[in-house]
Amino acid sequence: MQYPAVTWLVAALLFVYGLVFGSFANVIAYRVPRRESVVWPRSHCVHCHHTLAWWELVPVLSWLALRGRCRKCRTPIAVRYPLLELLTGVLFASAWWQGHTIAQVVVWALFWLYIMMAVGTDLTAMIVPNVLSLPAAVIFLCASGLTHIQSWPNAAMGLVVGFAMVLLVRLLSGGRMGLGDAKLYLAVGAMLGPWLSLLSFVLAALFGSVIGLGLRLAGKLKAGQLVPFVPFIALGVIVTAWYGHALLRVYMQLVGW
Structure with a gap:
């Protein structure tokens, strides 16, 4: 028997943990691309x-208390820092509903932390460092298979398909799509499987196109200007993880499958 009060209490605790880990993701995002220590x-x-x-x-509260500025020099602190912390908290809480076992909840939470780290490094330096993406590919392939988030064949196929489809887009676009995005999809594919990985990338492209067009019309984005794409990938992965199966069912009904 599941008690609603306990369910929401666990989700609230995960949210708080997510805020803390989101703060750590900000540290990773700033220091790792610069090859600085994350400890000292x-x-x-x-x-x-x-x-x-x-x-x-x-997390979040300090930024609000300081009104988004350094206490000493009064230099503005980018709003992306509290937003990343807040989103990580929400995603940690969502792991409670995504996982059916404690192990799956932990794996989903760590996966969301990885995605937020990648978002941070892309926003900071427009890269997804190999030191993040390559170990994550191995970790989440094993974690997905061992905890039955995906079957072993599905996790392996998702890893290959995820990497290959983004690599193909990179080749067709003449290198405008970063190789780091393809490496990011190694872990994404292992967690989502091949079909949901494909859906997440389609959604990412859709989000990128719509938001990019909006920025162009607002005069915030110049023609040919490169923009970080990992935030759009993150949006696609989040929507797919939450609603992917429902979206696929709707699509299959529309095409008559």
């Missing part, structure tokens, strides 16, 4: 190098 030195303002006090490191 302590968190500091990247402009005036003021070492942050503990109360300046509380």
Whole structure:
């Protein structure tokens, strides 16, 4: 028997853990592309190098309390930092409903952390470092198969299909699609399987096209300007993980399968 109060309590705890891990994802996003240690030195303002006090490191709340500015030099702190923390919290909470066992919940939470790290590094430096993507491919292939999120054949096929489809787009686009995006899809494919991976990439392209067009019309994006694509991949993966099977059923009904 499942008790609603316990269900929501666990989801709330996962949300809080997600906020904390989202803060760590921000550290990874800034330091890893620069090949800096993620442990030392302590968190500091990247402009005036003021070492942050503990109360300046509380996810989301510190940014709100400081009104989005460094306490010392008053330099604006990008809104993407609290947004990434908040989204990681939401995704950690969603892992509770995605996983049917404790092991699956943990794997989904770690997968969302990886996706948010990739979003952060892409927004910061427009790369997905190999030190993140390649170990993640192995980790999530094994985790997906061992916890039965996907069958072993489905996880392996998803890994191959995910990488191959983005690599093909990279080749057809003359290199405008980053190779890091293809490596990111190694882990995505292992977790979603081949069909849902394909759906997530279609959605990512759709989100990218719509938002990109909006930015062009608003004068915020110049013709030929490169933009980070991993945030759109993340949107596609999130929607697919939550609603992918339902979307596929609707599509099959529309085409008469």
